[in-house]
Amino acid sequence: MDHLDLLRARAHWLTRDLLAVPATAAPQGTAVAELSWELALAPEGGLDPQAPPGSARLVLGAGALPDPAARRWPHLAAYHALHLADEDVGRVEEILTGQVALLGRDGGGALRVATSLQVPGVLDDLYASSAASRELGVSWQGPPGEPFPRVPTVRVWAPTARGVHLLLWEGRPEPGRERAWSPAGEPMRVPMDREPDGTWTVTGTTAWAERCYVLELDHVLPRTGERRQVRSTDPWSVGLSLDSRHSVLVDLEDPSHAPRRWTDAPTPAPVRAVDQAIYELHVRDFSRDDPQVSPAERGSYLAFAADGLGRRHLRRLAQAGLTSVHLLPTYDLTSVPEDPAQRAHEPVQALAALPPDSPEQQRRVRAHALRDAFNWGYDPWHFLAPEGSYTTNPGQAHGGARTAQFRTMVAGLHELGLRVVLDQVYNHTTDSGLHRASVLDRVVPGYYHRLDEEGHVETSTCCQNLATEHAMAGKLMVDGCVLWVRHYRVDGFRFDLMGHHSRDNLEAVRDALDALTVAEHGVDGSAVHLYGEGWDFGEVAHGARFRQASQGELDGTGIGTFNDRLRDAVRGGSVHDADPRSGLGFATGGADPRHTDLLQVGLAGGLRGIVLRSQETGEVVRGEQVPYGGSPAGYAASPEECVNYVDAHDNETLWDTLLLKLPPGTSMAERVRRNTLALATVTLSQGLSFWHAGAELLRSKSLDRNSYASGDWFNHYDPGLRDNGFARGLPPEPDNGPRWDVMRPLLADPSLVPSREDMQGARDRALDLLRLRERHPLLRLGSAAAVEHAVSFPVSGSGQGAADRVVMLVDGRRCAGSWRGEDGLLVVLNAAVGTVEIEISELAGQHWELSSVLRDGADEVVKATRWRAGQGQVVVPGLTATVLVRPARR
Numbered sequence: 001m002d003h004l005d006l007l008r009a010r011a012h013w014l015t016r017d018l019l020a021v022p023a024t025a026a027p028q029g030t031a032v033a034e035l036s037w038e039l040a041l042a043p044e045g046g047l048d049p050q051a052p053p054g055s056a057r058l059v060l061g062a063g064a065l066p067d068p069a070a071r072r073w074p075h076l077a078a079y080h081a082l083h084l085a086d087e088d089v090g091r092v093e094e095i096l097t098g099q100v101a102l103l104g105r106d107g108g109g110a111l112r113v114a115t116s117l118q119v120p121g122v123l124d125d126l127y128a129s130s131a132a133s134r135e136l137g138v139s140w141q142g143p144p145g146e147p148f149p150r151v152p153t154v155r156v157w158a159p160t161a162r163g164v165h166l167l168l169w170e171g172r173p174e175p176g177r178e179r180a181w182s183p184a185g186e187p188m189r190v191p192m193d194r195e196p197d198g199t200w201t202v203t204g205t206t207a208w209a210e211r212c213y214v215l216e217l218d219h220v221l222p223r224t225g226e227r228r229q230v231r232s233t234d235p236w237s238v239g240l241s242l243d244s245r246h247s248v249l250v251d252l253e254d255p256s257h258a259p260r261r262w263t264d265a266p267t268p269a270p271v272r273a274v275d276q277a278i279y280e281l282h283v284r285d286f287s288r289d290d291p292q293v294s295p296a297e298r299g300s301y302l303a304f305a306a307d308g309l310g311r312r313h314l315r316r317l318a319q320a321g322l323t324s325v326h327l328l329p330t331y332d333l334t335s336v337p338e339d340p341a342q343r344a345h346e347p348v349q350a351l352a353a354l355p356p357d358s359p360e361q362q363r364r365v366r367a368h369a370l371r372d373a374f375n376w377g378y379d380p381w382h383f384l385a386p387e388g389s390y391t392t393n394p395g396q397a398h399g400g401a402r403t404a405q406f407r408t409m410v411a412g413l414h415e416l417g418l419r420v421v422l423d424q425v426y427n428h429t430t431d432s433g434l435h436r437a438s439v440l441d442r443v444v445p446g447y448y449h450r451l452d453e454e455g456h457v458e459t460s461t462c463c464q465n466l467a468t469e470h471a472m473a474g475k476l477m478v479d480g481c482v483l484w485v486r487h488y489r490v491d492g493f494r495f496d497l498m499g500h501h502s503r504d505n506l507e508a509v510r511d512a513l514d515a516l517t518v519a520e521h522g523v524d525g526s527a528v529h530l531y532g533e534g535w536d537f538g539e540v541a542h543g544a545r546f547r548q549a550s551q552g553e554l555d556g557t558g559i560g561t562f563n564d565r566l567r568d569a570v571r572g573g574s575v576h577d578a579d580p581r582s583g584l585g586f587a588t589g590g591a592d593p594r595h596t597d598l599l600q601v602g603l604a605g606g607l608r609g610i611v612l613r614s615q616e617t618g619e620v621v622r623g624e625q626v627p628y629g630g631s632p633a634g635y636a637a638s639p640e641e642c643v644n645y646v647d648a649h650d651n652e653t654l655w656d657t658l659l660l661k662l663p664p665g666t667s668m669a670e671r672v673r674r675n676t677l678a679l680a681t682v683t684l685s686q687g688l689s690f691w692h693a694g695a696e697l698l699r700s701k702s703l704d705r706n707s708y709a710s711g712d713w714f715n716h717y718d719p720g721l722r723d724n725g726f727a728r729g730l731p732p733e734p735d736n737g738p739r740w741d742v743m744r745p746l747l748a749d750p751s752l753v754p755s756r757e758d759m760q761g762a763r764d765r766a767l768d769l770l771r772l773r774e775r776h777p778l779l780r781l782g783s784a785a786a787v788e789h790a791v792s793f794p795v796s797g798s799g800q801g802a803a804d805r806v807v808m809l810v811d812g813r814r815c816a817g818s819w820r821g822e823d824g825l826l827v828v829l830n831a832a833v834g835t836v837e838i839e840i841s842e843l844a845g846q847h848w849e850l851s852s853v854l855r856d857g858a859d860e861v862v863k864a865t866r867w868r869a870g871q872g873q874v875v876v877p878g879l880t881a882t883v884l885v886r887p888a889r890r
Contacts, residue, residue: 003027004114006047007223009446009455011102012076014121016092019058020065020079021102022453027112032080033060035104035112039084042099047225055103056088056095073121075545093126097162099225116223118455120447120470123159123198128471130197131157136479137236137384140251148254149209156215156234157472158443159198163218166190166202167231169246172210173398180242180339180395183212209254210239210399212246215443222446223455230434232442235476237382238483239399243338244381244388244437248399252487257400258407261305265411268419268491270527271323273558273640274605274688274780277770278421279317280326280648281693283390283409284374285717286310299373300392301405305412313719317696318416320767321774324529325413326421326494326690328649329377330387330406331480334430334437335709336375338388339395344371351713354729357747359740361729365711374715376649376708377423378496379430379463381437383480403487410488419491421529422484426477427500428463440466440473448473450539460538461497468505469546477505478512485513485528486521498532498561499550500540506530506549506559531643531688534561552608552635560643560688561636565628566602567646569595570681572661575651580660580705580739586831587646587678588661591804597626598633600793603808603827605639605686608632609788613797638784642687646678647695652705654678655698655724659746668751670833672698672758673861673879676765677831680881683769684779684808684827686787693717696766698724698754703743704731721759726752764858771853772883777817778810778825786815794840804831807838807874812888824848824886828865830876835864837875844872851883 002008003025012020019037026032040047041054061081064070070077082102084092096119104113136157142150158164168190169183192200217230233240239250250257287293287303287310297303304311314325337343346364354360365372373389386406391397397405413420431438432449440448449457450467458465468474484490493509495501509530516525534551536542547553551561568574572590573583584590586599593616601623604610608624623634636642647654658671658678675698683689693699694717701707702725704714710732716725727747730740746752754762773779781787795807805828812823826848830836848867855863865882866875876882 003112006101006114006116009116009118009223009451010453011115012073012079012118012121013100014069014073015125016122017084017089018066018069019082019084019102019117020069020073020076021082022079025113025115026104030106030112035106037082038103038105039095040101040103041095042225047099047101056091057085058082059085073545074543092122093159096122096160098220099222116455118446118451119222120467123444123447124471127157127159127198131199132471132475134197134199136199137234137238138249140253148251148256149206150251151203151206152208152249152251153201153203154192154213154234154249155199155201156192156236156443157199158217160444161200161217161219164192164194164200165216166192167214167216168204168208169212173396180341181398182242183246187213189216204249208249209251211249212241213249214246217443219445230442233382233439235382235439235443236479237385239402240332240382240385240388241398242388242395244332250399250403252403254400257403259404259411262407262411262489265414267489268323268414268417270524271419272780272782273529273560274686274782276323276419276529277321277683277689277691277773278324278326279322279691279693280328282328282376282649282715282717283330284712285693285715288712289716289718290720296392299390301390301409302392304409309720311412311416314413314418315416316767317770318418321770322418324419324421324492326492327423329380329423329425330390331380332382332385332387333375333377334379334381335377336373336387336389337371342371343373344368345373345711346713348713351728355748356727357730357744359730359733361713362710362732365713366732369709369711372711374709374711378425378708380425381430381439383426383476384483407488410490414489421492421494422490423496424481424493425496426466426468426480427497428461428465430463432457432464444472452539458539461500465500465538468501474505474508477501478508481509482512482516485516485523485525489523491527492529492531495530495532495549497535499535499548500538501549502546503549503553503557504546506554507557510557510559530558531560531562552632554641555637558638558640560641562643562645562648562690563602563606563687565598565606565633566644566681566685569598569602570646570678571654571657578738579742580652580657581742584661586681586804586829587674588658591802591831593803596796596803596806598628599681599806600796600808601626601633602642602644602687603681603685603806604791605784605787606634606636606642606644607639607784607787608634608637609784610634610791611788612793615796615803618797636687639686639782639787640688643690644682644685644687645690645692646682647692648690649692650706652703653692653699653701654695655700655726656703659700659726659752660703660742664746664749668754668758670879672754672762675762676769676859677829677879677881679766680769680829683773684881684883686779686781686791689773696763697721698759698762700724700726702726702728702731702747703739704736706735707731721756721763724754724759726754761858768853768857768859769881771857772851775853776820776822776825776851776883776885778812778819778822781810781815781817786817790815794842795838802832805829805836805838807840809840809843819888821888822885823888826874826884826886828874828876828882828884830878830880830882832878834878835875836878837873839871839873841872845869846872846886848874848884848886851885854883
C-alpha cells in the first residue's frame, strides 16, 4: 500500500474538531501513536506534502473514537481519534474550501503518511442543522392574488465552493415548432451570494420564468488540488431542457402547467396499506404497441389518458379490485436519448421475420441498446424532474411542458380510481465525479456518495452508491418525495434497494409526508404508502453503518418490503440459480414441505408471530422459526410490512419461469392453470398484493432474465391479447448466454405459444382473483393481532394434507370487524394435478359455500369445488385456488 497517496482518502473529518484515521494508514511497523499528525492546507491548490503552504495542528486521542462518534459511525469505531487544536477550530469553514490532506510525520519530521480526507461528517456538523430547512432549487414569491409569473430565487448548497455564478440564457421554445430546441448564444453570468449555512442564492425577475440556467462553481478539487470552474445543472431541478443539458426555471404552481383534466381529476379514496392490489408497469411498455393510441402518444405520459387498449385494460382491472399502478422510474434518467433524432432502433418487421430461436434478434437489439428509446430507468440524473423521453415531443417539452404531460398521466389514472406509485432510486446515481451525468459531485465534491475505506465510491448497487445517511443527501430524498406528492398528487413510493437507506431516512420521508394536509397543501400526505426492496447486502449489510430500512427492521413504520420467501416457495429455487430449471416450487410442479411452510407464512402476511404446525416437521412453530436459508421466513411485525409477489420487472416473468421449469410436454391448459394458481398465492394473502404488468396475460420476455436494456422487442406488453411476447428470439447474451442451450428448444416449439383464448382465459381468471380480494375483507385483516387470532392452517403437518396443498382458515368470529355477511373464509390452494379431498375435522357440521365471485366467475373448473359438511371435507379440483365462505349467523 502506498501511504503517500493523496488520491486516496483513508482518513475521515467527522466534526469540526474530530478526525479519524485507521491504524492501517500507518506504514507497516509504525505505530499510530509514534506519528505526529497535521492537516496540510493548500487553499489555492497544488498541495506538496513535503512542503505544505499551511497546516493545522492535530492531537492524537487516547485510542479509538469517543463513544458518541463510534455509535454514529459504527464502521469507524476502531479508528483512532485526532483532535483539532482549539486555535484552529475557527478556521474550519475556510480550510474546507481548499485542498486538505492529513499528514503523519515520525519523530524526525520525515513524512510517513499522506492521505486525503472524507469530509461528509464535518460538512454535516457545520451546516446541516440550518441548511436542511432551506428550500433548495428554485422558490417563487409574489403578492397574493397577483398573476403569474412570479419572482424566482435560486438557492444551491455548495459549502466547499469558493464562488458560484448562475448562468442564465435568453429565449424559450416557440410553440408548434417540431425541431429540438436548445438555448443559443452566451448566457448572462449572475453572481450568487454565500450565506452562513453554505448555500448560495440569487433572486431574479419575473422575466426569468421558463428560461434555462446552469450553475458555475469555483472549486478546488479534493485530492488533486486543481482549481476549476465546474458547470452543473441544479441537483434540485424541477424542470429541464432537452437531454438535461440545462435546468429550467419552472414554477410548479403556475396554472399554465396545470391541465384542467388534472385539476378536476378525483383523488382516489384513502385505503389501508393491506387493501392495496398493485400493478407494476413501465410507461413505454404500456402503450408502445397499442394500435388504438395515436402514434405521437404511444410510449408517452399522455397515453394513460387516451382511450386505448391499455387504458381499457386498466379500467377492467380497477373495476375488479386493482387499487394502484406502480410506475417504473419516471424521474429524469440518463439512459435514453430524449431527442428522437438521436435514437436508433431495428425495424420490427425485420425482427419478426427471424426464426423464434435465433440469436440475431438480440444481436440487433443490443447494437442499438445505448441509443434506443427503452430502458427500465434505474439510472437517475435529476430526481425532482420528469423524464423527457416519455413526452410526446421531447424537443418542445421544455420545463413546465413536461410537468403538464406528467400531470395528465396522473389524471388519467386517478380518473380510473387508481392510485399512482412512483419508483424512487435514491440508492445510487449513474455517474459521480465530473462525468457526463454527474450532478451531485459537481456541486459538492466527495459529499453525496458513500465511499469505501480508500475513498473510492462504493458500487455494491452496480452503480455509484449514494449515502442518504449524509444529511443533505437525505434531504434530497425527503424533498423529492414531498414534491411529487404536493405538486403531482401521486399516492405512493416504491424505493429501489431500500436496505441501502437507513430506517431514519424512511421515517423522515414518512414524517414529512404525514405533515402534508389538504387544508394547507392540497393533499393528504398520511394517505401516501411506502414500500421497497428491503434486501440486506453490500457495505451496509447487517447494520454496518446504520440501522437499515430492510426486512425485519421496519416494525411500526407501516413501510412494506418485498417478500422473497413466498416468491421462491411458489416459483422454486432462487432467482440467482445458474440453471433456471432447478428447484421446483409450489406452482411449478414441486411438492416440498419447506415451500409449503414458507408459503403459509407469506399468506399470513409474513408475520414473525403467526403460529402454525410445520408441514416439514409436524412441530408447532412461529413464523420467525420457519427457516429461509439463514434468515427467518416470518420477519414482519405487521402484515402491511409484507409485499407478496411472484413476479416483477426483475428476473424471468412468471410465465417464462413456468416454461423453463415445467416438462416440455406439459399441456397449455395446465400451464395456464399454474399461472393463475401462482397469482392466487399473492392475491389471497394477508399482505400487500403485487403483480408485474402482464402476469395476468401470460406475458413473456422470450425468457430474458434481465430485460433492463432489451428494447421494446423483448419487453412487449399486449393487453390486446394478440401476442404474449414469447418466441421472439434468444434473449440478450450478456445475462442469458449460458442458458441458451436450454432456451433454444423451448423457443422453437410452437406448442408453447399461447393462443388468444389462452391469454383471455388467464386474464379473466386473474380478474376473479382481484374480485375475491376486494369482495372478502377477511383476506385483508390489517393488523398482526387480528391475523394471529383469526388465521390458521388446519391441515398443515397434521397428516391430513400433502405438501402440494395449502388450506388457510380465516375465522372472523375470533376478531372484531364487519365481514360483509360472512364470519369465516376458507382458502384452498391445490397444486396437485388431480382433484383432492381434504378433511378439516374442526369445521365438520358447519355450512360453507363457494364464494359468489367464483360461482359467477370465469373458471368452470373451480365451480366443481364441493363442501361435505358431515365429514368437514372440501373437494377441490386440480391446479385450483378456491375460496369458500361461512355465512354469518343471523
